[in-house]
Amino acid sequence: MREGVAGLYHAAILYRDRAGLAAVVKRLLAAGYPLRGASDHGVSEAIYLDDPDGNGLELYWDRPRAEWPTTPDGKLTMYTRPLDVQGLLKSVRSEQGTIAASK
DSSP states (O other), X not given: OOTTOOOOSEEEEEESSHHHHHHHHHHHHHTTOOOOEXXXXXXXXXXXXXXXXXXXXXXXXXXXXXXXXXXXXXXXXXXXXXXXXXXXXXXHHHHHHHHHHTO
């Protein structure tokens, strides 16, 4: 390994829920931080970016198991599709509004 290099492909940070992921994505976009990708994997939604040192970061949340895509016989069927980032951002506003209104 070269000196001064972390030696990893990427690190992943799991958020507790969709609202938490959406809130951090909203802050990143507002700050003009570049995103490298955004994927819907069926079981999770993920955002990909590089940290200032060029290390890859994955920010994601796992959907509840009951929402995971399966075949009729119950086998998991993960996929990779483009993530609707605007939909993600809209959902955090409505979820946070519901939470705030219920307090």
